[in-house]
Amino acid sequence: MTSVVSVRDLRKSYGNFTALDGVSFDIEAGETFALLGPNGAGKSTTIEILEGYRDRTSGEASVLGVDPGKGGLDWKAQLGIVLQSTGESGNITVREQLTHFAGFYPNARDVDEVIAAVGLEAKQKAMIRKLSGGQRRRVDVALGIIGRPELLFLDEPTTGFDPEARRQFWELIRSLKAEGTTILLTTHYLDEAAQLGDRAGIIAGGRLIDIGRIDEIGGADARVPLVRWLENGQLREERTTTPGALVARLGEPEGLEVIRPSLEDIYLTLVGGYEAGEVSTSSTGEGSTTVTTEGAAL
Amino acid sequence: MTTIDIPRLPAGRTLRLGVSRIGYEVKTYFRQGDSVFFTFLFPLVMLTIFSVAFSEQSFGPPGEEISAAAFYLPGMLAAGLLLSGLQNMAIDIANEKSDGTLKRFAGTPLPVVSYFIGKIGQVLVTGLMQAALLLLVAGLVFRVELPTEPEKWFTFAWVFVLGVSTSAVLGIALSGLPRSGKSATAVIIPIALVLQFISGVYLGFSQLPEWLQNIASVFPLKWMAQGMREVFLPASFEVLEQGESWNLPGVAIVCAIWLVVGLIVTRFTFRWIRKDS
Numbered sequence: 001m002t003s004v005v006s007v008r009d010l011r012k013s014y015g016n017f018t019a020l021d022g023v024s025f026d027i028e029a030g031e032t033f034a035l036l037g038p039n040g041a042g043k044s045t046t047i048e049i050l051e052g053y054r055d056r057t058s059g060e061a062s063v064l065g066v067d068p069g070k071g072g073l074d075w076k077a078q079l080g081i082v083l084q085s086t087g088e089s090g091n092i093t094v095r096e097q098l099t100h101f102a103g104f105y106p107n108a109r110d111v112d113e114v115i116a117a118v119g120l121e122a123k124q125k126a127m128i129r130k131l132s133g134g135q136r137r138r139v140d141v142a143l144g145i146i147g148r149p150e151l152l153f154l155d156e157p158t159t160g161f162d163p164e165a166r167r168q169f170w171e172l173i174r175s176l177k178a179e180g181t182t183i184l185l186t187t188h189y190l191d192e193a194a195q196l197g198d199r200a201g202i203i204a205g206g207r208l209i210d211i212g213r214i215d216e217i218g219g220a221d222a223r224v225p226l227v228r229w230l231e232n233g234q235l236r237e238e239r240t241t242t243p244g245a246l247v248a249r250l251g252e253p254e255g256l257e258v259i260r261p262s263l264e265d266i267y268l269t270l271v272g273g274y275e276a277g278e279v280s281t282s283s284t285g286e287g288s289t290t291v292t293t294e295g296a297a298l
Numbered sequence: 299m300t301t302i303d304i305p306r307l308p309a310g311r312t313l314r315l316g317v318s319r320i321g322y323e324v325k326t327y328f329r330q331g332d333s334v335f336f337t338f339l340f341p342l343v344m345l346t347i348f349s350v351a352f353s354e355q356s357f358g359p360p361g362e363e364i365s366a367a368a369f370y371l372p373g374m375l376a377a378g379l380l381l382s383g384l385q386n387m388a389i390d391i392a393n394e395k396s397d398g399t400l401k402r403f404a405g406t407p408l409p410v411v412s413y414f415i416g417k418i419g420q421v422l423v424t425g426l427m428q429a430a431l432l433l434l435v436a437g438l439v440f441r442v443e444l445p446t447e448p449e450k451w452f453t454f455a456w457v458f459v460l461g462v463s464t465s466a467v468l469g470i471a472l473s474g475l476p477r478s479g480k481s482a483t484a485v486i487i488p489i490a491l492v493l494q495f496i497s498g499v500y501l502g503f504s505q506l507p508e509w510l511q512n513i514a515s516v517f518p519l520k521w522m523a524q525g526m527r528e529v530f531l532p533a534s535f536e537v538l539e540q541g542e543s544w545n546l547p548g549v550a551i552v553c554a555i556w557l558v559v560g561l562i563v564t565r566f567t568f569r570w571i572r573k574d575s
Contacts, residue, residue: 002302004302051405052404052405053401053404053405053571064302064304065302065304066304073307073407073409074304074305074306074307074407075304076405076406076407077305077307077407078304078305079405081402081405081406083398083401083402083405085398086398090326090399091325091326091329091330092322092325092326092329096322096325100318100322101406103314103315103318104315104406104407104408105406105407106305106307106308127329143402147406147407
């Protein structure tokens with residue numbers, strides 16, 4: 001296996017403020033890695049260092065085998081970048097913009113194919129400045145993939161998408177994965193990370209507090225199902241590895257729910273635990289019975 | 299870790315992409331209503347206003363009188379060089395810095411040189427169209443007698459090319475001055491306006507006090523306007539110039555110095571993005 005991205009003890013400080021405090025991870029070829037964390041945790045700082053937009057204070061970083069602080073045009077031709085903020089609101093149509101950018105790359109994708117993939121066929125002759133926020137975001141995504149990148153950076157790509165556009169975007173990312181594109185994704189939509197990611201890293205306060213496969217992150221304890229029911233009008237809940245047995249014992253109580261913690265529940269437990277000072281580094285969140293968010297009821 | 303093979307980009311793409319950028323830049327320029335008015339049509343509007351306002355007056359020594367349109371034409375051509383170059387570039391690039399355009403380019407394999415070929419190309423194309431339009435309207439509408447001697451047009455050609463290049467490069471150098479795209483017009487337009495007033499564009503240069511003429515002589519616009527006056531005004535106006543001479547070598551030298559200054563400043567200050575800003 002080849003590491004497309006390799007980061008060791010990455011640190012970044014602005015004056016006295018430490019934005020990144022020793023982050024390490026690898027992304028293998030063809031993998032989709034989701035970097036999750038609250039606002040200001042250091043996700044964008046990490047991704048922008050890897051894109052070559054920011055200098056690191058210390059530590060090692062390698063992107064496609066190149067130090068991202070020193071990447072040249074050859075290196076950039078292999079990258080696709082979707083920045084967090086939508087770019088210019090140009091006096092240029094979707095099609096003109098994509099055709100123009102396609103010319104920058106040696107092995108660009110077909111413009112029609114990309115327009116179709118992001119679902120902008122009907123808007124291809126519209127000026128970008130006249131598009132809605134979500135449509136402009138799709139142009140950003142289209143510009144990110146037009147050059148047929150080996151490595152695609154997606155920094156909160158689906159902000160402003162309606163549900164249908166998000167599903168369509170997921171299909172697009174799956175097709176890119178099938179072509180072998182390596183993807184680094186940050187998102188606030190945990191279902192998106194669960195849908196698309198192979199592995200995830202959770203970053204909080206500039207540190208990686210957990211990393212692992214999507215279905216393993218947080219550890220086994222965090223995934224223990226929760227049974228919730230009403231007893232004499234009182235909410236009761238219990239974590240158990242054998243929810244079926246518990247439900248059988250309870251019979252037919254009111255408001256019965258069996259909740260398997262979603263990635264979002266696990267994430268919130270981890271980040272909440274970190275912020276409360278309970279989690280220092282790379283440990284699993286304690287399975288407490290205070291998980292209160294709406295999990296996916298089975 | 300195995301090394302990853304990154305293919306080399308083909309040679310010669312810098313120029314090809316530069317040409318592609320020129321097309322893109324010119325197209326977007328004319329789609330921007332305010333730049334078309336304040337940069338492209340502005341000298342024409344001013345020429346029209348002066349020609350109409352002073353239509354009863356004549357300029358120049360007795361027997362050699364010329365119309366207001368003829369008197370103001372060289373100044374408006376010089377103003378066009380300043381607006382299409384300096385003002386347009388400085389505001390355009392400051393906006394592209396702040397709206398994320400340059401950050402986007404920084405993440406693509408677009409060479410910086412191609413970007414600048416596009417910018418300078420846009421200035422050359424739009425500046426040329428602007429000058430052609432001014433000459434056309436001056437000749438056909440205001441009946442200004444345009445020179446017929448080839449050497450006059452040769453002077454026009456080099457003053458135009460040198461002036462517009464200097465102006466464009468200085469605009470690129472100045473684009474780092476505004477703190478944001480929003481303040482770009484507020485910072486740049488006064489600079490351009492003051493230069494136009496002291497350099498003999500709106501006010502006859504010979505009417506200005508000598509100390510102001512000397513200040514204006516430091517900057518290139520005065521020299522561009524002087525070069526244009528040599529081309530379009532009768533020879534009898536030469537005595538009104540500083541040193542009673544058109545001083546074309548001076549025009550070439552001062553513009554060339556500013557061109558080099560602009561190139562050096564641009565070389566050392568231009569970045570796609572300010573890292574860590």
